Amino acid sequence: MTDHFDQLELRSVEQRETEQFAALRDILTFAIPNARGLAAHLDGVAVETLTDRAALARLPVLRKSDLAARQTETDPLGGLTSKPPFRFRHLFMSPGPIFEPGGDSRDWWRMGRFLHAAGFRPGDIVQNCFSYHLTPAGHMFESAAAAIGATVVPAGIGQTEQQVAAAAHLGVNGYAGTPDYLKTILEKADELGVALKIAKAAVSGGALFPSLKAFYEGRGITVRQCYGTADAGNIAYESLAAEGMIIDEGVILEIVRPGTGEPLPEGEVGEVVVTVLNPDYPLVRFATGDMSAIMDGQSPCGRTNKRIRGWLGR
Numbered sequence: 001m002t003d004h005f006d007q008l009e010l011r012s013v014e015q016r017e018t019e020q021f022a023a024l025r026d027i028l029t030f031a032i033p034n035a036r037g038l039a040a041h042l043d044g045v046a047v048e049t050l051t052d053r054a055a056l057a058r059l060p061v062l063r064k065s066d067l068a069a070r071q072t073e074t075d076p077l078g079g080l081t082s083k084p085p086f087r088f089r090h091l092f093m094s095p096g097p098i099f100e101p102g103g104d105s106r107d108w109w110r111m112g113r114f115l116h117a118a119g120f121r122p123g124d125i126v127q128n129c130f131s132y133h134l135t136p137a138g139h140m141f142e143s144a145a146a147a148i149g150a151t152v153v154p155a156g157i158g159q160t161e162q163q164v165a166a167a168a169h170l171g172v173n174g175y176a177g178t179p180d181y182l183k184t185i186l187e188k189a190d191e192l193g194v195a196l197k198i199a200k201a202a203v204s205g206g207a208l209f210p211s212l213k214a215f216y217e218g219r220g221i222t223v224r225q226c227y228g229t230a231d232a233g234n235i236a237y238e239s240l241a242a243e244g245m246i247i248d249e250g251v252i253l254e255i256v257r258p259g260t261g262e263p264l265p266e267g268e269v270g271e272v273v274v275t276v277l278n279p280d281y282p283l284v285r286f287a288t289g290d291m292s293a294i295m296d297g298q299s300p301c302g303r304t305n306k307r308i309r310g311w312l313g314r
Contacts, residue, residue, distance in 0.1 A: 004116075004302065004303065005112065005113045005116040005117065005148075006113075006249075008249040009113075009249060009302075009303045009304065009305065010302070010303070010304055011304060011305075012304065013304070016249075016304070016305065017052065017053075020252055020277060021050060021051055021052060021056075021252075023277050024050055024056075024252070024275065024277060024282075025047050025048065025050055025051075027082075027277060027278075027279050027282045028042070028047045028050070028282060028284070029047050030082060030279065031081075031082035031279065031282050032047070034082045034083065035079050035080055035081060035082055035282075036075070036079035037070050037075065037078045037079025037080045038079065038080050038082075038282065038284070039079075040079070041060065041062055041066075041080070041284065042059060042284065043060070045059060053252075053254070053263070056252065056254070056275065056285065057254070057261060057262070057263050059261070059284060059285050060261060060285065061256070061260075061261045061273055061285045061286070061287040062283060062284065062285055062286050062287065063286075063287045063289070064096065064098060064231075064287075064288075064289060067080070067096075067098050067231065068096050068097070068098050071098070071099055076091075076099055077091075077099060077100075077101060080281065080282075080283065081101055081280060081281050082279060082280055082281075082282065083280060085101065088101040088102060088103060088280070089102055089103055089104035090102035090136070090139060092134060092135055092136040092139075092230065093134045093135070094134075094135050094136075094230045098230070098231070100136060100230050100231055100281075101280065101281055102136050102139055103280050103281075104143075106143075106146075106147055107143055107144060107146075107147035108143055108233070108278075108280075109136070109139075109140040109143060109144070109228070109233035109234060110233050110234040110248055110249070110250045111140050111141055111143065111144030111147075111226070111228070111233065111234050112143070112144040112145075112146075112147025112148050113234065113237065113248060113249065114144065114202060114224075114226040114234055114237035114238075114248075115141075115144045115145065115147075115148050115150070115176075115202055116148050117224070117237055117238070117239040117240065117246070117301070117303070118200065118201075118202045118222075118224035118237075118238065118239070118240070119200050119222060119224070119240055120145070120148055120150055120174055120200060120202065121148065121149075121150070122148065122149030122150060123149075123150070123151075124150040124151070124173055124174045124200075125150070125151045125152075125153065125170055125171055125172045125173055125174065126141075126145050126150050126151065126152050126153065126172070126174040126175070126176055126202075127153045127155050127163065127166070127167050127172045127174070127175050127176070127177075127185075127198070128141050128142060128145070128152050128153065128154055128155055128156075128176045128177070129155050129156065129157055129163070129175065129176065129177030129178070129181050129182075129185075130156070130157075130176060130177050130178070130205070131156055131157055132154060132156050133156070135230060136230050137204075137205060137230070138154065138156060140228070140233065141176040141202070142154065144176075145176075150174065153166055153167070153170060153172060157177070157181065160184055160185060160188045161188060161192070163185050163188075164185060164188050164189045164192060164194050164196070165194075167185070167189075167196050167197075167198065168189070168194050168195070168196055171197055172196070172197065172198060173197045173198060173199050173200065174198065174199070174200045174201070174202070175198050175200070175201040175202070175203075175221075176201070176202045176203075177201075177203060177205075178203060178204070178205045178206045179203040179204075179205075179206045179207065179208040179209075179212055179223070179225065180206060180212065182198070182201055182203070182216065182221075182223075183212065183215060183216075185198075186198075186219065198221060199220060199221055199222065200221065200222045200223075201216065201221055201222070201223040201224070202224060202225075202226070203223060203224070203225045203226075204225055204226045204227070204228060207311075208223065208225050222240070224237070224238040224239070224240070224242065225237075225238050225245075225310075226238065226245070227245055227290075227292075227308075227310065227311055229288060231276075231281075231283060231286065232251065232274050232276045232283060232286055232288070233248075233250070233276065233278070234248045234250070234251075235247070235248055235251055235253065235272070235274055235288070236248060236253070236307070236308050236310075239299055239301040239303060240301060241299050241300045241301035243299055243300060243307070244295045244299065244307035244308060244309060244310065245307055245308050245309075245310050246299055246301075246303050246305050246306075246307050247305045247306050247307065247308065248305075249305065250276065250277045250278065251274045251275065251276050251277065252274065252275040252277070253272065253273070253274050253306075253308070254272075254273040254274075254275075254285070255268065255269075255270040255271070255272065255273070255292065255293060255294055255308075256270050256271050256273050256287075257270055257271070258270060258271045258291070259271075261273070261285065266293075266294040266296075267293055267294060267295075267296070268293060269291055269292070269293045269312055270291065270292075270293070271287060271288070271289065271290070271291060272287075272288045272290045272291070272292050272308070273285050273286065273287050273288070274286050274288065289314050290311055290312075290313075290314055291311070291312040291313045291314060292308040292309055292310060292311060292312050293308065293309045293312065294306055294307070294308060294309075295307040295308065295309055
């Protein structure tokens, strides 16, 4: 068994379900009085009845289009947060436009769990090539690196020649960013005759095609990917075992018949719906529009949560 980020990753199925639904009830009891949009979405549900997946499945789904429709000048976060916008550390704007909050508590988006599973450790120097502007991806991985004790070069995107110079001078050994941009950096380094020490990469926000993964592995770089959204944070992630994506401990994930809230049997392909156990921004049955399926069994890495097959379309 690999080492783990925390004890949550080693829970039994029964313990995880019990603790997650207890957390959901506690979060909603606190949040509903402070979040008009959340209260309207849940439509008077008795929080104490949310004890299992069957009860959760009776609630309506919340779609990205619903987020945009709820967000107004007088209620910029749609009334779905448990505190007002000015109480958050950051406010972001993603395509849509859809506005999201960002908190400053430890590993607020839960991406540190992914970095740890991908082999990042204290002492690593990570070139963070996700954007820091308007959208939250750069800050997601900034807080993830802080959660595992790694150092960050806040590079963002672009200025590839300077990215090469920084990586070489600072001894960068890790990369965080979209799957394809690392190749751009490596090829620029080759062109300039500069040797880089990047040996591990955490990627998201695009497709990691087999040919691209093989290119990195051919250069001795271990690449792992995660699946998340600006609204929900980390949803599922690869570990070094690289067999499916392990569901994050901070979400309750359902696979439903597309366009409905009806859960599908395990193994069937359907739409990913997540309930996010974030006291600041507790999205309930958030329909991502993405397709996936639950895999059989547990990961060989020792983490006990269920796995999905990854992104299978929209």
